[in-house]
Amino acid sequence: MFVKDFAKTAIIYNNEEISYKKLIVEITRYSELYTIDKGAMVGIFAENRPEWIYAFFSVWYNGGTNVAIDFMASPEEISYIIDDCTPQLIFTSAENKPALTNAISLSKHKPKILVFEEMVFSDVIKKEEVKNDDNDVAVIIYTSGTTGNPKGVMLTHKNLLTNIVGINALNIMNSADIFAVILPFHHIYPLTGTVLFPFWLGVTIVIVEKLSSDVILSTFQKYKMTILFGIPRLYNLFHKAIMDKINSKGITRLFFALCKLIRNKKFSRIIFGKVHKLFGGKIRYFLTGGSKVKDQVMEDFGVLGFSMTEGYGLSETSPLNTANNTHSVFRKGSIGKPLCNVEVKIVDDEIVVKGDHVMVGYYNKQTETEAVIKDGWFYTGDEGYIDNDGYIFITGRKKELLVLENGKKVNPEEIENKIMELNPDLIKEIGVFAKDDKIFALILPNxxxxxxxxxxxxxxxxxxxxxxxxNKMARDFKKIFNFKIVTDELPKTRIGKLKRFAFSQIFTQDEKKEVKHEIDLDFEEYSLIKNYLAHAVKKEVYPESHIELDLGLDSIEKVEFISFLEHSFGITVTTEDIASHPLVKEIALYMQEKKTKIEAEETGWDKILENIETVKIKSKPFFSFLTKFFLWLPFKVYYRLKVKGLNTMPKPPYIITPNHQSFVDAFLINAGLKNRFLKDTFFLANEKHFKHKVGRFITNSSNIITVNINTNLKMSLQKIALVLKNNKNVVIFPEGARTRDGNLMEFKKTFAILAKVLNVP
Incomplete structure (x- = not known):
């Protein structure tokens, strides 16, 4: 039997300690429950629990082949797997039985179901273990399907044992370790790393019951675990929480900088002892795989005194091929060097590997197998290179490269990582894909x-x-042409890889999701707000609806909404109030608490543009004249500035609405207007350009009205209205920003509303 009695605890789950001896007994008891043909398929469809392990090893005991099925997969995916490999029976739990039953109803093949909680065991063990050959298929792992339907990866007993031996040779884990089990067993990375390898080595594993930060950390503290197998997404969450705490105080920032300078793990463990205690104080290694971990995350954990080892592997290679940060093997940005029993080389920029850990093929897919296994070498689909010291670097995923019609190849991960680096706080996720020969993006805001x-x-x-x-710094063919904001996480495999093939459909489909909405709130403020919004946006409105992301209110519509709230509930409402209460139920509760009256009142732009200021607007054309004095001649010579039609200008007030192609556009208009027009002409400008001292001086000595769409758009519109009411002119760029490609962008509503309400040309 694969599992031996190491005379110690094998599994800890739900406060129960299961010894290696009991583990062996349970495996044999499970084997008595069923009889199968040699090499027959047996599925396991369940969450992480000891019974999953008993069932898995019982299949080997009976000479069968395990099929590990993702218990979070859709009914269609499960049905596809069942029909593909036709298992004789499937183990499941009571919790997952309905989902499995539903999937089987969609399948042509009808396997028997064994439910853990419903099993009846015999006290007598009669069966003898069936001997498995090294080349017998031990398990079929269905790939997570980043590019379409999953493929069944056939791994033999020899494949798995070869990888276990290679992992052991890294010499970073030993039998005294306690492994934390977080990732689902149905994927090869946790199956090999947290089930097969530890039981071969004689390690104790602790199955974490709930995947919440509180439960994970409390389990660490209780059982003093030493090894964590995780994925970059998990470590990113830990990293952000820790670094936010460190960066919140000057003294901790100083200590972090000191540890970064000294680079001594023992010193760092003393300085950041509280952080280590969060993880139980005994952690020796954070192990990460599944996708590339950020260099900054690995570096910062190292500064804190943790050791993080990154592995590179695939389902097809059992999974591990290389490891980085193992004793003397480390190079920043690389995936390290090959395991002792793995060969790696580069063929046409693609990483290819060879060894007894490489799968025998894809089940029922000979053509696909021949496409990736050539002369014993497995073609990984990852592009990369090997440096002079033997360190391997991945530069992109060959299958995921976006190939444009002009022949240019774009690595989507490179773009995603760059945008995340530029905006670590504003966005949670971004997914890049190609559509109509252009680059598009899906963005999940933070x-x-x-x-x-x-x-x-x-x-x-x-x-x-x-x-x-x-886009300002990207080459033309790498620029994002268009994007869509999403409210749900981007589709991923269970270990965090983006399912990029689904992005185009998400981009084009309407946001109509089959979800259970919250029940409407039973008070008048909510009803008034719901009715207003439903009429304004022509959509269904629910308590959990987000004002912008779900209902689509733009900046102008938010000004209208704020005006409705102020007139209906008798209070002043700011854009900060909307930002702090972005859900319909939150706004309704806020109105319920703050209101001085409650009376639905229709509001139009004539009311919104009423201004409490009665003073006349004074022109401050000093800077405008000064700028014109210095720039008129250079513009005349360099840009060959010509002005026509000034004699046709109407009497003030009026709105000038030019297109916007360059940062000098406003200066060109300023230089082209005659002084008699210029002295009474105001320019609308983005507030962000005038926050510094020089900018504030310019606005105080010129006819500039600054706008911030996130804080004072209503006030800015009222200022513009007041300017126009005082028979002054306004220059508004209707696109709201400079075009990046020379084409006109969509016009904002601002100038049209002002012109219509104030009857200004």
């Missing part, structure tokens, strides 16, 4: 951070502060 920053207009923020900042 709503909590946007709340803290009082950002109301999420779409405009994503467009200009996130994507435009990236």
């Amino acid at each position: 709503i909590d951070e946007l709340k803290k920053m009082n950002i109301v207009n999420i779409f405009e923020t994503m467009k200009w502060q996130v994507l435009d900042q990236y």
Whole structure:
């Protein structure tokens, strides 16, 4: 039998300690429950629990092949797997039985179901273990399907044992370790790393019952675990929480900088002892795989005194091929060096590997197998290179490269990582894909951070502060052409890889999701607000609806909404109030608490543009004249500036609405207007350009009205209205920003509303 009696605890689960002796007994008891043909398929469809392990090893005991099925997969995916490999029976839990039954109803093949909680065992063990050959298929792991339907990866007993031996040779784990089990067993990384390898080595594993930070950390503290197998997503969460805490105080920032300078793990463990205690104080290694961990995350954990080892593997290679940060093997940004029994080389920029750990093929897919296994070498699909010291670097996923019609190849991960680096606080996730020979993106904003920053207009923020900042530095063929804001996490495999093939459909589909909505709140403020919004946006409105992300209110519509709230509930409402209460139920509860009256009152732009100021607007054309004096001649010579039609200008007030292609556009208009027009002409400008001292001096000595769409758009509109009412002119760029490609962008509503309400040309 694969499992031996090491005379110690094998599994800890739900406060129960299961010895290696009991583990062996349970495996044999499970083997008595069923009879199968040699090599027959047996599925396991369940959450992590000891019974999953008993069932798995009982299949080997009976000479069968395990099929590990993702218990979080859709009914269609499960049905596909069942029909593909036709298992004789499937183990499941009571919790997952309904989902399995549903999937089987969609399948042609009808396997028998064994439910853990319903099993009846015999006290007598009669069966003898069936001997398995090294080349017998031990397990079929269905790939997570980043590019479509999953493929069944056939791994033999020899494949798995070869990888176990290679992992052991890294000499970073020993039988005294206690492994934390967080990742689901149905994927090869946790199956090999947290089931097969530890039981071969004689390690104790602790199965964490709930995947919440509190439960994970409390389990660490209780059982003093020494090894954690995780994925980058998990370590990113730990890293952010820890670094936010460190960066919140000057003294901790100083200590962190000191540890970074000294680079001594023992010293760091003393300085950041509290952080280590969070993880039980005994952690020796954080092990990460599944996708590339950020260099900064690995580096910062090292500064804190933790050791983090990154592995590179695939389902097809049992899984591990290389490891980075193991004793003397480390190079920043690399995936390390091959295991002792693995060969790696580069063929046409692609990483290919060879060894007894490579699968025998994809089940029922000979053509696909021949496409990736050539002359004993497995073609990983990852592009990369090997440096002069033997360290391997991944540069992109060959299958995921976006190939444009002009032949240019774009690595989507490179773009995603760059944008995340530029905006670590504003966005949670970004997914890049190609559509119509252009680059598009899906963005999941960080709503909590946007709340803290009082950002109301999420779409405009994503467009200009996130994507435009990236596009400015990107080559033309790598620029983001268009994007969509999403409210749910991007589709991923269970170990965190993006399912990029699904992005285009998400981009084009309407946000109509089959979800159970909250029950409407039973008070008048909510009813008034719901009715107003439903009429304004022509959509269904629910308590949990987000004002912008779900209902789509733009900046102008938010001004209208704020005016409705102020007139209906008798209070002053700011954009900060909306930012702090972005859900319909939150606004309703806020109105219920703060209101001085309650009476639905229709509001139009004539009321919104009423201004409490009665003083006349005074022109301050000094800077305008000064700028014109210095720039008129250079513009005349360099740009060949010509002005026509000034004699046709109407009497003030009027709105000038030019297109916007360059940062000098406003200066060109300023230089082209005659002084008699210029002295009474005001320019609308983005507040962010005038926050510094020089900027404030310019606004105080010129006809400039600054706008911030996240804080004072209503006030800015009222200022513009007041300017126009005082027979002054206003220059408004209707696109709201400079075009990046020379084409006109969509016009904002501001100038049209002002012109219509105030009857101004």
